Amino acid sequence: xxxxxxxxxxxxxxxxxxxxxxxxxxxxxxxxxxxxxxxxxxxxxxxxxxxxxxxxxxxxxxxxxxxxxxxxxxxxxxxxxxxxxxxxxxxxxxxxxxxxxxxxxxxxxxxxxxxxxxxxxxxxxxxxxxxxxxxxxxxxxxxxxxxxxxxxxxxxxxxxxxxxxxxxxxxxxxxxxxxxxxxxxxxxxxxxxxxxxxxxxxxxxxxxxxxxxxxxxxxxxxxxxxxxxxxxxxxxxxxxxxxxxxxxxxxxxxxxxxxxxxxxxxxxxxxxxxxxxxxxxxxxxxxxxxxxxxxxxxxxxxxxxxxxxxxxxxxxxxxxxxxxxxxxxxxxxxxxxxxxx
Amino acid sequence: xxxxxxxxxxxxxxxxxxxxxxxxxxxxxxxxxxxxxxxxxxxxxxxxxxxxxxxxxxxxxxxxxxxxxxxxxxxxxxxxxxxxxxxxxxxxxxxxxxxxxxxxxxxxxxxxxxxxxxxxxxxxxxxxxxxxxxxxxxxxxxxxxxxxxxxxxxxxxxxxxxxxxxxxxxxxxxxxxxxxxxxxxxxxxxxxxxxxxxxxxxxxxxxxxxxxxxxxxxxxxxxxxxxxxxxxxxxxxxxxxxxxxxxxxxxxxxxxxxxxxxxxxxxxxxxxxxxxxxxxxxxxxxxxxxxxxxxxxxxxxxxxxxxxxxxxxxxxxxxxxxxxxxxxxxxxxxxxxxxxx
Numbered sequence: 001x002x003x004x005x006x007x008x009x010x011x012x013x014x015x016x017x018x019x020x021x022x023x024x025x026x027x028x029x030x031x032x033x034x035x036x037x038x039x040x041x042x043x044x045x046x047x048x049x050x051x052x053x054x055x056x057x058x059x060x061x062x063x064x065x066x067x068x069x070x071x072x073x074x075x076x077x078x079x080x081x082x083x084x085x086x087x088x089x090x091x092x093x094x095x096x097x098x099x100x101x102x103x104x105x106x107x108x109x110x111x112x113x114x115x116x117x118x119x120x121x122x123x124x125x126x127x128x129x130x131x132x133x134x135x136x137x138x139x140x141x142x143x144x145x146x147x148x149x150x151x152x153x154x155x156x157x158x159x160x161x162x163x164x165x166x167x168x169x170x171x172x173x174x175x176x177x178x179x180x181x182x183x184x185x186x187x188x189x190x191x192x193x194x195x196x197x198x199x200x201x202x203x204x205x206x207x208x209x210x211x212x213x214x215x216x217x218x219x220x221x222x223x224x225x226x227x228x229x230x231x232x233x234x235x236x237x238x239x240x241x242x243x244x245x246x247x248x249x250x251x252x253x254x255x256x257x258x259x260x261x262x263x264x265x266x267x268x269x270x271x272x273x274x275x276x277x278x279x280x281x282x283x284x285x286x287x288x289x290x291x292x293x294x295x296x297x298x299x300x301x302x303x304x305x306x307x308x309x310x311x312x313x314x315x316x317x318x319x320x321x322x323x324x325x326x327x328x329x330x331x332x333x334x335x336x337x338x339x340x341x
Numbered sequence: 342x343x344x345x346x347x348x349x350x351x352x353x354x355x356x357x358x359x360x361x362x363x364x365x366x367x368x369x370x371x372x373x374x375x376x377x378x379x380x381x382x383x384x385x386x387x388x389x390x391x392x393x394x395x396x397x398x399x400x401x402x403x404x405x406x407x408x409x410x411x412x413x414x415x416x417x418x419x420x421x422x423x424x425x426x427x428x429x430x431x432x433x434x435x436x437x438x439x440x441x442x443x444x445x446x447x448x449x450x451x452x453x454x455x456x457x458x459x460x461x462x463x464x465x466x467x468x469x470x471x472x473x474x475x476x477x478x479x480x481x482x483x484x485x486x487x488x489x490x491x492x493x494x495x496x497x498x499x500x501x502x503x504x505x506x507x508x509x510x511x512x513x514x515x516x517x518x519x520x521x522x523x524x525x526x527x528x529x530x531x532x533x534x535x536x537x538x539x540x541x542x543x544x545x546x547x548x549x550x551x552x553x554x555x556x557x558x559x560x561x562x563x564x565x566x567x568x569x570x571x572x573x574x575x576x577x578x579x580x581x582x583x584x585x586x587x588x589x590x591x592x593x594x595x596x597x598x599x600x601x602x603x604x605x606x607x608x609x610x611x612x613x614x615x616x617x618x619x620x621x622x623x624x625x626x627x628x629x630x631x632x633x634x635x636x637x638x639x640x641x642x643x644x645x646x647x648x649x650x651x652x653x654x655x656x657x658x659x660x661x662x663x664x665x666x667x668x669x670x671x672x673x674x675x676x677x678x679x680x681x682x
Binding site for chain 2 (some may be wrong): 004006008009010038040041044047052054058060067069071073074076078081083086087089091093095096097098099100102105129132162177337339340341
């Protein structure tokens with residue numbers, strides 16, 4: 001017999017903001033790199049290849065005193081039946097007793113923690129005086145990535161958005177994305193960020209002029225070629241999270257400083273996977289995990305002209321850190337439902 | 342946004358009985374053997390070896406239209422702090438949309454489905470005219486194993502209980518176990534089962550006189566020797582569910598007909614593990630999975646004198662079948678709490 005707390009999507013929407021989530025995700029990366037957080041083997045099942053799958057990512061975070069998992073199920077045909085494509089469910093347990101503590105909707109959390117991850121890559125690897133941000137991909141994640149980067153780069157001037165497969169779509173999405181970015185920034189206490197958001201006229205040209213590029217597409221072939229990228233550019237690659245996905249040209253990996261969220265996961269399902277399978281990259285080519293840079297043990301960017309890549313596959317510890325943050329805020333604000341289990 | 346149903350331990354205690362659970366578990370074994378149910382890789386983590394661990398067992402059951410998991414955390418020091426040693430949590434999702442459907446306490450369910458498993462092994466492998474049952478192990482599972490076997494063997498006459506490491510303990514537990522057995526049988530509609538429950542005076546002797554033996558101990562060395570076992574005996578081994586555990590003499594595997602719940606799991610963490618590592622047994626020695634016998638595709642016992650072993654490691658499909666049963670009964674009886682996620 002135990003009581004658990006339930007936090008719904010709307011509870012979490014109200015409780016979390018990008019600035020706090022970014023701090024929490026940074027702490028979780030550091031715990032991973034210092035052995036205070038660990039990842040357990042991922043469970044992955046395809047119900048129908050390319051149409052429906054599921055994963056369970058789990059692990060523990062000692063400083064937060066929790067372990068738990070996020071289960072994400074993706075059913076591509078759902079929207080036709082009026083259902084969301086994706087369901088995310090997070091559960092948190094007490095690390096000292098194994099007692100279930102909470103069940104949380106993982107949907108809103110996933111967007112926030114993935115936005116935070118892209119921004120953390122840029123914060124520790126991009127040039128501090130970066131002025132131009134290119135967002136490649138105009139799906140649900142785009143505003144979260146943009147707002148998170150803007151919140152750590154107060155002097156960013158331009159944001160270009162681009163949809164590499166369907167350029168027209170970027171124009172349709174511009175207003176919607178800009179609105180969500182404004183509201184996300186406002187929730188983090190940033191009222192008037194000076195950056196101007198517009199559609200990239202030409203992807204190749206925009207890549208060449210950008211200091212920071214964030215990719216968040218479902219692509220399985222490179223949408224950014226190596227020769228387009230100017231010296232000194234940083235790329236946060238968020239899209240590759242299962243085998244076969246790829247967003248940037250394999251040959252970028254020959255010359256870039258490559259930082260990962262988790263070595264094993266990035267080699268098996270991340271942006272590192274294809275270049276490694278093609279023999280252009282290897283485990284030894286990975287510079288370090290991002291937590292080691294945040295922690296100060298390994299320097300980040302060491303040269304103004306180097307190209308840096310952050311391969312973010314998404315790890316359970318990001319979700320657990322968000323869940324822990326949401327739970328402590330919910331307790332203070334007396335939100336959520338308590339149920340006997 | 343979705344609504345999920347929460348069923349607490351006391352809800353489930355009230356909803357499920359052994360007779361129905363046994364039917365549900367049989368159906369889940371059949372689905373496994375016909376490919377309508379599948380098991381996904383198990384997640385296992387040891388927080389402190391021998392003192393605290395956790396596993397997540399997951400899979401899907403097509404006929405029930407669900408997928409899901411059971412997470413079990415075991416913290417051996419909990420009782421000293423007034424907490425249960427074990428927490429079990431089950432979640433169920435819709436197999437056609439990935440939508441979370443329910444969160445259920447997995448504690449009561451685990452006892453019921455493990456009792457059912459032991460009885461199913463006996464039902465399909467023991468001699469139908471079995472008269473004597475020996476229960477080895479006097480922990481929480483014992484009354485569930487006994488009641489489940491009695492409910493499928495109405496003519497069983499004697500039940501002996503034995504605690505191989507601490508024989509005195511069996512006497513202390515006799516009354517408690519008998520009471521729970523009576524109440525479990527009553528819940529399944531069995532009022533006056535003629536079997537007499539008593540303490541085995543001598544384990545070796547009891548083994549020799551038993552038709553059905555159920556073992557449910559945490560043992561890591563054999564508690565039953567091969568030479569004690571009479572021809573025609575059936576053994577349902579429930580205790581071995583992680584690497585290193587063993588309840589019966591490895592050399593039993595040389596001569597017995599060995600049936601498993603899941604080939605891979607039994608070879609890696611079940612009663613089959615040690616004999617296989619010792620070179621006395623191998624994958625090829627496994628007769629079949631229990632679902633194939635229930636389904637009628639493979640005969641069970643074919644000789645009055647053969648020794649049969651059912652190695653039950655416990656699979657997610659048993660829990661999912663129980664959860665599905667509990668949910669449909671809860672719906673009819675309007676039990677449980679519905680919460681927005």
